[in-house]
Amino acid sequence: MTCYFASAAQGRIKNVLDGIRRDNPTIAAETLRGIRACISGLMQVGVDHDVLPVNPVASVRKIEGGSKRAAHAYDEAELTDFLAKVDADKKAVRADLPDLVRFLFGTGCRFGEGLAVRWYDLNLTDEAKIVIAPDGKRVKLPPHSVFFNGNLVVVKGKGVVRHEGKTASSRGIVSLPDFLYELLLLRAPVMATAGAGTLEPVFPSGTLGWRHPSNVQRSVRRLRLRIGYPDFTTHVGRKTVATVLAEGGQSSRQIADQLRQSSIQTTEKHYIERGILNPGAAKLINASHNSGS
Template identity: 35%
Template sequence: MARPRLPVGTYGKISAKKDGSSFMASCQYRDVDGRVRKVRCWAATKAAAENKLRERLLDRQIGSGQIKPDTKAVVVGEKWLEEFREQVDLGNRSGTSLDTYEQRWRTLVRPRIEGLSISELTAGRVDAIVQTINKEYSASTARTVRAILSGVCGLAVRHEALKVNPVRDARPVENRKRKKPARALTADEVLDIFAKADADEIAQRQDLADIMRFYGGTGERTGEGIAVRWENIDFGKKVAWVEGNMVRTKADGAKINEGKSANALRGVPLADWLVDMLLDRRARVAARQGIRPEELTGWVFPNTLGGLREASNLRRDWRAFRKRHGIGDWFTPRTFRRTVATLVTDALPAREASDLLGHSRVSQTTDTYIGRNLPSRRPAVVLGVLDVAKNGSKTAPRSESKNPRP
């Protein structure tokens, strides 16, 4: 009876023998193309040669797409990151997400699973890792770690090294801290900040006065405002077209991506006062370049050399402005985005604000971006219909109870 063939991605018995001054360990390995090949390794001792061969066979399995239950968890993690990088190159994933995952993997996840095989990443171990990070760092960091572990274990499931993804049975991440309400500005506070920027020579030199007005009039994301070009502004229709978002990644440096969601690429209607500001700015910039305003192209808010402004540099200038004028650290470029969401939803349906901000869901606008620090009087006005004296109701007075509540 013929000997049964090795399954694809597996190897036969390892043998070792003396080969000159060292030992050679070898075995038969069946590759993904179905062919059986001999694999050899040499070392000073028999045990060392056999262990070296086992490591090479494991690398060969991983390289050929084979993940086994005894494959090291860190090896599977590296393969998952490699696949994520490929998706970034194809434009299916965000480069900033890759940077975050790589940093969390290197500093938080890998050290905690260094000695485990993928089959030893049980729901209990995953839960312990995630909950410990939640306690020592934050809920946001713990959720990122959970997402990484889910991706790694999901890859193992697809290779049939695990039957189920253990992350799904781990406890969800609970935020121990009460979430602070979104901080939005009132219209008077916005005008006061504009006035401070107008009177601040440093802010004028850094373009902060115009940038703040643009964010205050559009609610655009920080990177979207940086990426706006003169060609994207239709002064006739009073619309600024958002065609990208400035991001910086380790792989590509500063670049313009297509936005955070399908709704990110959109037209933003401009108020008359903002159109006037942009027209004045365009005229001043064109005059310095010796061209007609209509011929001006390029970034609306460039850096000092005329190139793409860095978000980190804008935030640095913003912090310095904040410090000069005694404004709290809650005031960031995103504060204007929350302010726009709040002012618009106070007067219009939430869908209008959601479309303006480029959110994929209205709930994202209402739950995250609307400032709730100032109660509206409109509900109280509506409930005025219950005013007994005003409406002349003949409702009988409440009878005295024998056992009144305290």
């Protein structure tokens, strides 16, 4: 163990961080700083046990860049072109990406939340229905809406697991734009269209279970290079929804509710260029999709 610590010189650590950035050109500065902090913590253990005289990470130049790499919102022309290219990509179709991508652009949800949506969480009927939240509370789900209440994570030894969501404020109801409602009707099993729903995922894996987030992200990275949109990430839909709503005159509070964020400041800082239903949002999002078609 001592030899491993002793070989961790400043130059070697710098080369590791530079290599990560080189191999992952879109990595956020915040993520890279987190990696640097982890290495620093390990090196400090060596210092505390008299294996190293000083922490070599302290001499590595600070990582510059914003706290978060800003996602680029697509305008109407970009969105129309992007979706057309996704639809025309045979590998994307085989990987069931077109519908998932539209779901992200239609709701502004987080990637893991989209993969965690079950038919039970959707109301595709014209009448309100009652669903049970993870905490046992009864939730009234309006017609043509989705109740976000979970996320997918990978747990060592267990694989892909659905948990209750990023935070309590991330759980909430979002109205479905017409184009997305119609898309989901075509995908839905009979029980879901009748209002009963099932606990099966809306966007399942090939074995009809939960899709592995890393596998989907890998497919997305390959897709964006094939179709000429290297800047696309699964967060672009969220950014685009926020921008569409801002340009449509909605307040920061309304946009934060659509994105299910408790902080207006976070919405304004990261998304504009809490789980409360925002009915006007669906109309604005739907209009942004139909205007380019």
